[in-house]
Amino acid sequence: MDKILLAHGGGGSKSAELTRSVFQRFLRDPLLLEMDDAARLDGLVFTTDSFVVRPLFFPGGDIGSLAVCGTVNDMAVMGAEPLYLSIAFIIEEGFAVAQLEKILASIARAGRESGVRIVCADTKVVEKGKADGIFINTAGIGRPLFKKPVEPKRIRPGDAILINGPLGLHGVSVLTARGEFGLRGKIKSDVAPLWKLIKKCRNLDIPFMRDPTRGGLAQTLNELTHKKKFGLRVWEDKLPIPKKVAAVCDLLGFDPLHVANEGKVVMVVSRRDADQALKILRRQPLGKEARRIGEITVENPGRVVMATRAGSERIVMPPVGEILPRIC
């Protein structure tokens, strides 16, 4: 590898390769090497994320709501209540203040909705043409609140895989908002802070949660099973893929399981607590369409297998290459 390709930022296997073969040669803190969504400190979690989405505004959200929700959700899926955020802006010379104000209003709103305090900030301005409007970085500190630790090492065969609603909305929303493919339409992004939903499950036995953002559900499930002694089976007929998402994916040759979500959480719940978790999720606005989409298996260790509608099976692989650049 001698040059960074767009695919290296795609969140797929190329990103993993960049992390392994470049970053990890220099940055080797054991907490970093755990490769979780957030680092577990003493009684706290700590995480960071940058946002470069294009366009800045799309149906259902904008770069501001994304910057708050992305970081809040990375903590929430560690079972942690988001407490504090930092926020930093890199702004291109000539950017309209009215647009900045719109973004800030949405940051403030998303902050309120997720119950997080935004307590430190920074701004840099670069010359025209050296950045694309505005880039945002956020970092967050949260406090684990789950009764049982959210730790993948506690996953057992028979555990249920749950998702809180329909897949692929964010990616398809941003894509159609770009108007690039002659596609128009108002598919709303699912971007939303997940802590209020996730908090309700804090007394249940949930060994794993993850927000399936870049790389979609396929990426998340493959990371979950990578090099593990268990396998995972999802049921094609249970996967909540909205018709309009399927239609856009069909047209462009994407797999809906590779498309980014920003308001979804995948949960691995112990067999005993699965029904209870579904019941709790469905009572929440962000979990109304929650469902069980699969299970942890003894068979196919390390792999994600789909039981297809046709009554057969196939492998589910993570996406390769540049799926959709600058989706978040």
Place this chain on the structure above:
Amino acid sequence: MAEASELPRLAERLRSFPARPGTKIMEVCGTHTVAIRRSGLQHLLPAGVKLVSGPGCPVCVTPDRFIDEAVALARQGVVVTSFGDMLRVPGSRSSLEKERAAGADIRAVYSPLDALQIAGESGKETVFLAVGFETTAPAIAAAALKALEKKISNFSLLTALRLVPPALQALIAGDTGLSGFLLPGHVSAVIGRQAYDFLLERRLPGVISGFTAEDIISSLLLLLEMNNKDIYKVMNNYPRVVRDNGNEKSRAVLAEVFEAVDAEWRGLGAIPVSGLQLKPAFAALDSRRRFAIPNETVRPRRGCRCGDVLRGLIDPPACPLFNKSCRPDRPLGPCMVSSEGSCSAWVTYG
């Protein structure tokens, strides 16, 4: 299309179908290859039936020389626009993806009209990589007509368009051991059912199929039935999209802009009248006339058996590079690069 609830019943009919032993069916189209593997239909085939992939993946059959030409153009400072799949295909020296990272202006587009728009807006010399079959060719022809009409003089086409029937004809001229063809739905929507009449001379049945699991299973059942009864027909099992005589309008646009010429296919070699090139009246839109493109000898791809995969002679795992040095994240052969390539589909869906 069959109702969704019919799927289990159809699947069971396929599984238990009393097929002739040694039945080998080729799915011509890469989109079918992907659809089959996505639903795991290859596991539902009755005993004695085998599916092999054919040459219907545009990226896969495009020769290395074409990528080298595109790379050479990109290095001359020309804006190169292309369907996304082509960017990762390694030519003999570089790929467009690598050239883009090195600073070349290379853009993925989803339609030749997007490319035309880029030409109009940028004012720079803009080349569109015209790759594909009868499906994409009409849209490219339409873009060519529009470029002339709007007098966009900085737009041109680097063509490697290919025609499906001549390739199948070349394929069945040899001994293939094939029992029938699952024929491409989208290509057939343009060329129609009669375009495959040559299959009958070789006593081979064909079924034009859609792309859902239901479509494909019911088409396979039709093929297996014909094979059992020694019936040789080309059937249209995709009437909701394909009319028997195809789309005359699309063919008229094609005929206005392009003429059929001999063309080189990866794996299949040179095939008579199997490619499309711009007619003399459109010479101004031909990138090869507009730019001096060095014609260097192409280094052969070591060990890669894409060509044999495209002819249905081997399954991807029989290639020594398959999923070892050639993988979707660092592909060596085009059948691994293209999302519609057979090798990629085998790795991606198992």
